[in-house]
Amino acid sequence: MKILSKFLQLIKSRQHHIFLAFCIGLISVVSYNLGQINSLKKTPISIKESTNLKADIFDATTNKIQSPTSNLPPPKLDTRVVVSKNSDKYHYSWCSGAKRIKPENQIWFNSATEAENRGYTLAGNCMP
Numbered sequence: 001m002k003i004l005s006k007f008l009q010l011i012k013s014r015q016h017h018i019f020l021a022f023c024i025g026l027i028s029v030v031s032y033n034l035g036q037i038n039s040l041k042k043t044p045i046s047i048k049e050s051t052n053l054k055a056d057i058f059d060a061t062t063n064k065i066q067s068p069t070s071n072l073p074p075p076k077l078d079t080r081v082v083v084s085k086n087s088d089k090y091h092y093s094w095c096s097g098a099k100r101i102k103p104e105n106q107i108w109f110n111s112a113t114e115a116e117n118r119g120y121t122l123a124g125n126c127m128p
Helices: 002-012 015-041 057-061 112-117
Strands: 082-085 088-092 106-109
Touching: 002 015, 015 082, 088 112, 106 112
Parallel strands: none
Antiparallel strands: 082 088, 082 106
16 A cells, blocks of 8 residues: 555656656657648649650760661570479579579470460469
8 A cells, every 4th residue: 555655646746747748649649640641631643744855865976877787687585484393384484483493393395385285374473
């Protein structure tokens, strides 16, 4: 009982400080929540008209001379795909997933359709 009376006496002697701390905490919580509500009401920025303001530095500093190699067709991409013995997903040779398959677990196909005919599907992290 003596401890309780000492505790109540301590609270009574510091009630102004306790009230002030409570008010500061309450104002902080209310201000934070009002800020959160305000940020939810803001509309996102949308760009309606695309303007291309980039300068082509290469074209501005050099003469436009057509090189004879520009008439050549682009190089053919490697369309082979690889699958793992432990998976039902196939990866193109340039995908990061293909590089993680151990060589002893690799099965190669010449095209994606060949792999799909065997029941394999394209991995989600690998786009053609």
